[in-house]
Amino acid sequence: MTTHQEPEPGNDEAVATTAHGTTPAVVGDPIADPGLPPHEPRPTDVDPHAERRAERQVATLFGLSTLFAILFVVSYFVFDVGKNPTVIAGYGASNVALGVTLGLALLLIGIGAIQWARKLMSDVEIVEMRHPASSSEQDRADAVAALDQGISDSGIARRPLLRNSLIGALAALGLPAVVALRDLGPLPRGDLAVTVWKKGMRLVNDVAGTPIKPSDVEIGQLINGEPAVFFEDKPNGEPKFEGTRLNDAKTKAAIIIVRMKPEDITPPKGRENWGVEGILCYSKICTHVGCPISLWEQQTHHLLCPCHQSTFDLADGGKVIFGPAARSLPQLPIMVDSEGYLVAQSDFTEPVGPSYWERG
Amino acid sequence: MSTTTNGRTAAKAPGNDKLAEAATWLDDRVGLATLAKKQIRKVFPDHWSFMLGEIALWSFVVLLLTGTFLTLWFKPSMTEVTYNGSYDLLRGVKMSEAYESALHLSFDVRGGLLMRQIHHWAANLFIAAMLVHLMRIFLTGAFRKPRELNWVIGSLLLLLGTLEGFTGYSLPDDLLSGTGIRAADGFMLAVPVVGTYVSFFLFGGQFPGDDIIPRLFTAHILLLPGILLALIGAHMLLLVFHKHTQWPGPGRTNDNVVGYPLLPVYTAKAGGFFFIVFGATALMGGLFTINPVWKFGPYDPSQVTAGSQPDWYMGWPDGALRIMPNWETHLWGFTLSWNVFLPIIVLPGVVFTAVLLLPFLEAWITGDKREHHLLQRPRNAPSRTALLVALMTFYGILWEASGNDLIATHFHLNLNYITYFNRIMVFVGPVLAFIITRRWCISLQRADRDRLLHGYESGIIMRSPEGAYAEKHLPISVDEAYTLTARDRVELPPPPGEVDSNGVANRKARGEGLRWRVRNFWFSHDIEKPTRTELEEAHHHAEHELSVRDDGHQHLTESGYTGDYELDGTPADGHQFDGRHDISGDELRKGH
Structure with missing residues (x-):
């Protein structure tokens, strides 16, 4: 494409040298450059009173900044944090006082400096010439010559054995670099497909750990549940699961227990006996990217994920009815144990949570 | 740089022997005077939009x-520890040490909450400023040769800044940030073939494990800031090397840079601006x-809050994730989660690559x-402007x-319909935006051309003796006219032939043909600035009308009307409608 250079009558020669790969500029197209307008003096340039006023103004700003810096220190010691933070409009007094004093101390320096520049420093514009980004032809040629000389001195082109063995050695160094990171984590060996649920494990309330009888669950109710093992202790009195191990297990084992009218439920084939008197149990972990789900609409039996709004129909086998999740919510088959509490019939029959490559 | 600057300046100050000595001592060892003499008074042009990148720079320093x-x-x-700090509502609750120390910072360290909040606000500002700065660069063509590489560096800064933000807000290990990491694990799992391995290696096993916070911490305070700092350094060095771009205007050409010197004006202005950014945050x-x-x-991991959302800059891929249809493929025992992989892994990668390549794409189109x-x-x-607005609309x-x-809860709208609407708009919106913006720009070009040819609307309404009204147009100043015309002309070459000038079949014809069509599309509707002849004709016309004023009497003009010049004879359209002249084919306001 050919486009014309900007009109730059003042710098005709410069245009010709800097404009790479372009057609020569059309001088004065269509209007000649009138050149920089003359400098207009500011009030502070011509009026000594205005100048002194500006000086006082800037000094006042800097002085106030100092004052606020001192006030910051005062606030630091005056206002308590911790047990009884004095509250201003819902925020700790300490935070508000420190933020405002620090903010003003900083702002006033900034405003003062800029005011100084605008009012008192010279505002005569300076013209600096540009140079093309590229080096001169001579420099380029010299650089290429130096490079050639260096390469030729090294003999890398003449000694392919040296070159290739070096390339091989450097490439081989990549192996230790990668292998050394091997212990970042264990290999996934089907861990994502299993949870702590097993036959006979009680479903318990997720806050107190109390086991649940069918009569405890009202129609339309949703209970956030967990496996009883999370609330059990080892013989030595320590919890069986705690800390990050508890979180690891919870990530897959969290459940929701809902009760609907039995006639509303249309169980998928083979799952007719997975519920107890209209009580069904599903994984709480969204099959999209793994958020816990708990927005329950009891009229429609829909469960909505708060993260990305996937919606599942719990009366219809946890089927996805809206949103980005692709798979139904996994269902935990449940029954009643000898004491009348809800227990799992088995572990989940499919992996819970987000899909992954090996899931199948 | 700053020490040298101070040293050299002080050295020049008369009667300041101690400082001069110190400067000499320094220069004897590092020899920076050669560099400093050029850079201390380096000229930077002035414009408010040049401040956007500065906001990003200074907020990074605040960070x-x-x-x-x-x-x-x-x-x-x-x-796991049990909280025993000052915040009553969580005392006795088991939590990670990371979360406990975040609470400690917020409630038991004076100024700790302030620093946390400044840090978070500055992070949001950092990325916002980078994004707006990027748009400014694109809209004004500041990415063109020789600055393409600085565009690439800037885009990398935006990407890394986003990652830095994500790793940062994930650190406190509260319910919201943990939910974010959980989702990120879901994203990794959706990567075909290696996803599960990536997840297990990053988390040191299953999610959440106990490795992720320390690992994110290292990335957040060492790895990413180190790279960011190096790239910002390179960004600044290239800026100094290229010298800042400037707006065209009288005396401001492609070969000079007109503005104020680094010392003292920009030292005060830019240095002062650091305090403004820090003070505001x-x-x-x-x-x-x-x-x-x-x-x-x-x-x-079994809890979540409704309305969970990431920081603003992670919003757009999250939105893509929300409106993506739930596609998943099962093949030979493997799962391909298009519903996650496409919007959150592929899409950001494609968009980022496209942004990175924009300067090269435009250079290919224009051949400039x-x-x-x-x-x-x-x-x-x-x-170009339309392309950016289309991208902005997409975003x-x-x-x-x-x-x-x-939106659904606040405006009582149906969530499903909002989602369907967005699914369509994400494709239709950018196209509409492109068309509207382009027409808008072309109209503005036309307005500029009218202004050059016919002058500005003076706001003076003239009434002819017969009662017709017209607004007087006056010529614009030479400075403004020069500024308006200081732009390239577009000259589209003829389409490439199938055979070259020697009659040999042009093997590149297909590629060149595509390029020609794209270039044609790119430029064909642009309104050209007037030529000198057009300007002279228009001015001649206005001057002729002006000349009428001198005799102050009825006078036959070229346009075929005479008039009484009680209105001082100043040129104003509308005089011809006085009932005594032939006005066939004439309009009240010619050419407007």
């Missing part, structure tokens, strides 16, 4: 300062709560190989989609 403060107390550990940290982690509670140091007004590159629709739940 370094406040972040260092935070590391003195924050403990990147997932070891400090006020925000003091007055506006951000990320109140104590309200969310410690992370528990010249150096450009003069900025273009967005209207003078209608297709905006997705960003809005990431708030679909809040």
Whole structure:
């Protein structure tokens, strides 16, 4: 494409040298450059009173900044944090006082400096010439010559054995670099497909750990549940699961227990006996990217994920009815144990949570 | 740089022997005077939009300062502890040490909450400023040769800044940030073939494990800031090397840079601006709560809060995730989660690559190989401006989609319909935006051309003796006319032939043909600036009318009307409608 250079009558020669790969500029197209307008003096340039006023103004700003810096220190010691933070409009007094004093101390320096520049420093514009980004032809040629000389001195082109063995050695160094990171984590060996649920494990309330009888669950109710093992202790009195191990297990084992009218439920084939008197149990972990789900609409039996709004129909086998999740919510088959509490019939029959490559 | 600057300046000050001595001592050892003499008075042009990148730079410095403060107390550990600090509502609750130390910082360290909030506000500002700066660069054509590489560096800064933000807000290990990491694990799992391995290696096993917070911490305070700092250094060095772009105007050409010197004006202005940015973020940290982690509670993988949303800059891929149809393929025992993989892994990668390549794409279209140091007004590159607005629309629709739940609850709208609407708009919106923006730019170009040819609307309404009214147009100043015309002309070459000038079949014809068509599309509707002949004709016309004023009597003009010049004879359209002249084919306001 050919486009014309900007009109730059003042710098005709410069245009010709800097404009790479372009057609020569059309001088004065269509209007000649009138050149920089003359400098207009500011009030502070011509009026000594205005100048002194500006000086006082800037000094006042800097002085106030100092004052606020001192006030910051005062606030630091005056206002308590911790047990009884004095509250201003819902925020700790300490935070508000420190933020405002620090903010003003900083702002006033900034405003003062800029005011100084605008009012008192010279505002005569300076013209600096540009140079093309590229080096001169001579420099380029010299650089290429130096490079050639260096390469030729090294003999890398003449000694392919040296070159290739070096390339091989450097490439081989990549192996230790990668292998050394091997212990970042264990290999996934089907861990994502299993949870702590097993036959006979009680479903318990997720806050107190109390086991649940069918009569405890009202129609339309949703209970956030967990496996009883999370609330059990080892013989030595320590919890069986705690800390990050508890979180690891919870990530897959969290459940929701809902009760609907039995006639509303249309169980998928083979799952007719997975519920107890209209009580069904599903994984709480969204099959999209793994958020816990708990927005329950009891009229429609829909469960909505708060993260990305996937919606599942719990009366219809946890089927996805809206949103980005692709798979139904996994269902935990449940029954009643000898004491009348809800227990799992088995572990989940499919992996819970987000899909992954090996899931199948 | 700053020490040298001070040293050299002081050395010049008369009667300041001590400093001169110190400067000499330094120069004897590092010899920086050669560099300093050129750079101390380096000229930078002035324009408000050049400040956007400065906001990004200074907020990064604020992040370094406040972040260092935070590391003195924050403990990147997932070891479980029982909270026993000042915040009543969580006392006795089991939580990770990371969360506990975040609470400690917020409630038991004086100024800790302030620094946390400044840090978070500055992070949001950092990325916002980078994004707006990027748009400014694109809209004004400041990315063109020789600055393409600085565009690439800047895009990388935006990407890394986003990652830095994500790793940062994930650290406190509260319920919200844990939910974010959980989702990120879901994203990794969706990567075909290696996803599960990536997840297990990153988390040191299954999610959440106890490695992720320390690992994110290392990335957040060492790895990413180190790379960011190096890239910012390179960005600044290239800026100094290229010299800043400037707006065209009288005396401001492609070969010079007109403005104020680094010392003292920009030292004061840019240095002062650092204090403004720091001060503004400090006020925000003091007055506006951000990320109140104590309200969310410690992370528990079985809990979530409604309305969970990431920081604003992660919004657009999250929106894509929300409106993506639920496609998943099962093949030979493997699962391909298009519903996650496409919107959250592929899409950001594609968009980022596209942004990275924009300068090269435009150069390919225009075939322009010249150096450009003069900025273009967005209207003078209608297709480019339209392309950016289309991208902004794409971004905006997705960003809005990431708030679909809040839009639904706040405006009582159906969530499903919002989602369907967004699914369509994310494709239709950018196209509409492109068309509208381009037409808008072209109209503005036309307005500029009219202004050059016919002058500005003076606001003076003239009434002819017969009662017709017309607004008087006066010529614009030479300075303005020069500024308006200081832009390239577009000359489209003829389409490439199937055979070249020697009659040999042109093997590149197909590629060149495509390029020619794209270039034609890119430029074909642009309104050209007037030529000198056109300007002279228009001015001649106006001058002729002016000349009438001199005799002050009825006078036959070229346009075939005479008039009484009681209105001082000043040129104004409308005089001809006095009932005594032939006005056939004439309009009240000619050419407007």
